[in-house]
Amino acid sequence: MSISHSNSSSLVFSSHNPTSVDNSLDLPPDLTTASLAGHMTHMNAGHYGQAMGAQGNGLPHTADNRNGEPAMGLAYLPYSSCLTSTTSERPAQHSHIVQQEFSQFLLPPPPSTLRQPGPKRGLSKDSVEYRLRRERNNIAVRKSRDKARRRIQLTQQRALQLQEENHRLQLHIEQLSHELDTLRHYLSQRHLQSKVDGIGVGENS
Amino acid sequence: MSISHSNSSSLVFSSHNPTSVDNSLDLPPDLTTASLAGHMTHMNAGHYGQAMGAQGNGLPHTADNRNGEPAMGLAYLPYSSCLTSTTSERPAQHSHIVQQEFSQFLLPPPPSTLRQPGPKRGLSKDSVEYRLRRERNNIAVRKSRDKARRRIQLTQQRALQLQEENHRLQLHIEQLSHELDTLRHYLSQRHLQSKVDGIGVGENS
DNA sequence: TGATATTTGCGCAATTATCTG
């Protein structure tokens, strides 16, 4: 594995350009409960149980059966463990693997339609351009994950606060209910009393 | 470059052994709000702004200033982009990088205390043993992440439910308060009335 | 004690969302 990714040591890319330091802190778009249903359009390496029916094509074939319920114990079977050797440039880590995988059984690997070992098809792995892109993305990823962490933490805190608030409100309700009971009881007693004491004492009814 | 990580094509590792299919669904250990404070003992590549003060030693030096507030715009500066070339086996992806990095400024790299390029110090990268471990870990990682996703979703749902419940309780409180006000008003009126009507009618004060 | 499982941060690549000219 090894990630090439060879140092490019201390090439700091000090430029970086904060790119509109939003940093948000914007409250989560979650709360909609639908946040899980979205985001699964990767196709990336959507072969989970390494068996995975047909569809050797390049369909996006969303939903990599990883979301939702993982079938409660049947999932999490190994599924990678067969990767192309990719001695040249390593075209893509996940995609195409499916093709490769089934080409063993179905197709003779289409010799040249894709995968040109030369510095074509995007960026050469060690170009400065590539490293710049990677570095920027790495920064963005860290930022995004921090944001997600903060969001999760906020949600948890909110849940805790709501729970406490809930408790307080319930106590309040109990207290009010008790007061009401007392007053009502008192009134009913007075009502009886007034009846016992006789009629007109100005008790309007 | 190039993944090495060579396929080990179709070596399915069908064993896998579900290892006590817990799958949990256990409610989160979160809710403790402290979940963020923990987990930062990596030392991994804890140099974020690629500048990062002294401490070139091997201290765990927890807290990679990524948690908490990212300083609102100063963080997320590139910080990797200086990795060891690791032409041999690549001993570790992140750790030791710190050492490398500061060895440039502080220490001559201790020549042999660690990092034996030979097939020592752990497993060779293409051993079956290694692949087995990796595969198991990959499965575990997917499982763990699914669990985390479910947990987050549950927390969000819980927050929503609590909010609704909260609203209901507040309405209830308003209603009870109103009833109490009415009754009290009624009683005070009666009190005045009884005073106007004459003296004691048994109004115990 | 060591082996295994779980959790975590990281970088990569693909996808999606936003800008920008």
Added chain:
DNA sequence: ACAGATAATTGCGCAAATATC
């Protein structure tokens, strides 16, 4: 309005740290 560029998200695998057994 549209295409290219850039940022933001997401799933993945890796390795290290930690938790469990």
